[in-house]
Amino acid sequence: MSKPLISRLSSDDVDFKSDLEALLAFESALDSGVQKAVSEIIADVRVRGDAAVLELTRRFDGARADSMAALEIPQADLQAALEGLASEQRAALEMACKRVRDYHERQIQPDWEMQEANGTRLGQRVTPLDRVGIYVPGGKASYPSSVLMNAMPAKVAGVQEIIMVTPTPEGERNPLVLAAAALAGVDRVFTIGGAQAVAALAYGTESIPAVDKIVGPGNAYVAEAKRRVFGRVGIDMVAGPSEVLVISDGSGDPDWVAMDLFAQAEHDEKAQSILLCPDAAYLARVEESITRLLATMPRADIIRTSLADRGALIHVRDMDEACEIANYIAAEHLELSVEDPEALLPKIRHAGAIFVGHWSVEALGDYCAGPNHVLPTGRSARFSSPLGVYDFQKRTSVIRISRQGAAELAPVAATLAYGEGLQAHARSAEYRK
Structure with missing residues (x-):
C-alpha cells in the first residue's frame, strides 16, 4: 500500500502519544x-x-x-x-x-x-x-x-x-x-x-x-x-530541520493553511509541518487543498517527501487540547490561525515564535517582519529563545563592597566556608571583619 500524502492522527487514538513521539523524533546529528x-x-x-x-x-x-x-x-x-x-x-x-x-x-x-x-x-x-x-x-x-x-x-x-x-x-x-x-x-x-x-x-x-x-x-x-x-x-544552537505548527479552529481558508504547511516543507525533506484542528471536516478540506495545490509547486518533490515522512493533520478534541499539544511540541514556528487568537495566546508557553491571526503568516517572519528567524527547533523552545542582541553580549557582575559591608558579610561567608571545609575561604573573609 502506498504511503499517504500526509498522515492523519487523532488525539482519541489509543496510540496517539507514541505516534506523536515518533513523528517528532529527529536525531540526524548523531549519525x-x-x-x-x-x-x-x-x-x-x-x-x-x-x-x-x-x-x-x-x-x-x-x-x-x-x-x-x-x-x-x-x-x-x-x-x-x-x-x-x-x-x-x-x-x-x-x-x-x-x-x-x-x-x-x-x-x-x-x-x-x-x-x-x-x-x-x-x-x-x-x-x-x-x-x-x-x-x-x-x-x-x-x-x-x-x-x-x-x-x-x-x-x-x-x-x-x-x-x-x-x-x-x-x-x-x-x-x-x-x-x-x-x-x-x-x-x-x-x-x-x-x-x-x-x-x-x-x-x-x-x-x-x-x-x-x-x-x-x-x-x-x-x-x-x-x-x-x-x-x-x-x-547559538544545534539546529534541526525547520518546523511549523498551525492551530486552526476551522475558520480560515484551507488553501492558506495548505500553503503555510508547504512553506516549511519546501525547505528540505526533513522539515516538519503539522496542523491541529478540532474540526474533522476542515481537516479534510485542508487535505484536499494539499492534494490539489501540490502539483503547482516547483519544489513539489521535496514537499511531498517532507509531508509524507514528517507531516500530520491532527484531529483534537477542542482548542484547549490543541494548546496543550502545542506546548508539548514546542515548535519553532506556531501559527494561531483562528478567529480569536488573543484568547489562545495566554495558553501558549512553548514556541520559538508565535504568529497571531490569519494574516500573521510565518513567511513574513522569515524575511521582513523584524523579529529574528533563527529559532529553537526539535522541541528546544521549551528552554531556548530566538537569536537576539543578548546572544552577542555577555553580562559581568561588578562587586564593590564597602568596609562596613565586608564586616557584615565576613561572618556569614566564614560560617558557610567552614561548613564546606574550605578554611582558606573562611580566613580570607575573616581578614576583612
Missing part, C-alpha cells in the same frame, strides 16, 4: 558517519590550518582557488553586489534590514547598579563579544535573510568584527547574499563552508581569525561541527 567525518575534518584544520581549509574546499565545493586569499571576497565586491541589484530587490532587502535592525534595537540591555545603606554597590555590566562568525548556507539554496538575521543583532550589540563564511559550490556566488552582507556591515567574507568552516572559525588559521561565537544554520555536518567546538567557542 556515526557524520560524527567520524566531522571529527577528522576538525582535527585536520587544527593541525594544518589554511592548507586543510583550502584542500577541503577544493574537494567538497569544487573551488579552483590556489590560495586562501582567493577565497576571501573583498568589501568592494560586496558593495558592487549591492549596487548591482535590481531596484525592487534592493528596496526589499533594505526594508527588511531596517525592520530587523529596529526590532533588535529594543533588545539592548543597559548596565545597572544597586547600592546598600552601608555603601556596598552591586551591579552588572553588559559588553559585546569581540568577534563572531556567522555561517550562511549555500549550495541547494542561498539565504540573504540568514545574513540579516545573524549579522544585524550582532551589529546592534556592538560586536567589533563579524566574519561570515558561506560555501560557493563551483565558485557560484549569490549576489543577494553578498549584498545583504554589505548592508548588514559584515567585516570579512570567506567562501568556505561545511565542518571545515566551523573549525576555522573556532580555532583560527593563518588567514581566518578565531572568533568567540559561531551562529547560523547549516546541514548535519555543520550542526555536528558546532556541537563539537562548543566550549572552545559559544554557539
Whole structure:
C-alpha cells in the first residue's frame, strides 16, 4: 500500500502519544558517519590550518582557488553586489534590514547598579563579544535573510568584527547574499563552508581569525561541527530541520493553511509541518487543498517527501487540547490561525515564535517582519529563545563592597566556608571583619 500524502492522527487514538513521539523524533546529528567525518575534518584544520581549509574546499565545493586569499571576497565586491541589484530587490532587502535592525534595537540591555545603606554597590555590566562568525548556507539554496538575521543583532550589540563564511559550490556566488552582507556591515567574507568552516572559525588559521561565537544554520555536518567546538567557542544552537505548527479552529481558508504547511516543507525533506484542528471536516478540506495545490509547486518533490515522512493533520478534541499539544511540541514556528487568537495566546508557553491571526503568516517572519528567524527547533523552545542582541553580549557582575559591608558579610561567608571545609575561604573573609 502506498504511503499517504500526509498522515492523519487523532488525539482519541489509543496510540496517539507514541505516534506523536515518533513523528517528532529527529536525531540526524548523531549519525556515526557524520560524527567520524566531522571529527577528522576538525582535527585536520587544527593541525594544518589554511592548507586543510583550502584542500577541503577544493574537494567538497569544487573551488579552483590556489590560495586562501582567493577565497576571501573583498568589501568592494560586496558593495558592487549591492549596487548591482535590481531596484525592487534592493528596496526589499533594505526594508527588511531596517525592520530587523529596529526590532533588535529594543533588545539592548543597559548596565545597572544597586547600592546598600552601608555603601556596598552591586551591579552588572553588559559588553559585546569581540568577534563572531556567522555561517550562511549555500549550495541547494542561498539565504540573504540568514545574513540579516545573524549579522544585524550582532551589529546592534556592538560586536567589533563579524566574519561570515558561506560555501560557493563551483565558485557560484549569490549576489543577494553578498549584498545583504554589505548592508548588514559584515567585516570579512570567506567562501568556505561545511565542518571545515566551523573549525576555522573556532580555532583560527593563518588567514581566518578565531572568533568567540559561531551562529547560523547549516546541514548535519555543520550542526555536528558546532556541537563539537562548543566550549572552545559559544554557539547559538544545534539546529534541526525547520518546523511549523498551525492551530486552526476551522475558520480560515484551507488553501492558506495548505500553503503555510508547504512553506516549511519546501525547505528540505526533513522539515516538519503539522496542523491541529478540532474540526474533522476542515481537516479534510485542508487535505484536499494539499492534494490539489501540490502539483503547482516547483519544489513539489521535496514537499511531498517532507509531508509524507514528517507531516500530520491532527484531529483534537477542542482548542484547549490543541494548546496543550502545542506546548508539548514546542515548535519553532506556531501559527494561531483562528478567529480569536488573543484568547489562545495566554495558553501558549512553548514556541520559538508565535504568529497571531490569519494574516500573521510565518513567511513574513522569515524575511521582513523584524523579529529574528533563527529559532529553537526539535522541541528546544521549551528552554531556548530566538537569536537576539543578548546572544552577542555577555553580562559581568561588578562587586564593590564597602568596609562596613565586608564586616557584615565576613561572618556569614566564614560560617558557610567552614561548613564546606574550605578554611582558606573562611580566613580570607575573616581578614576583612
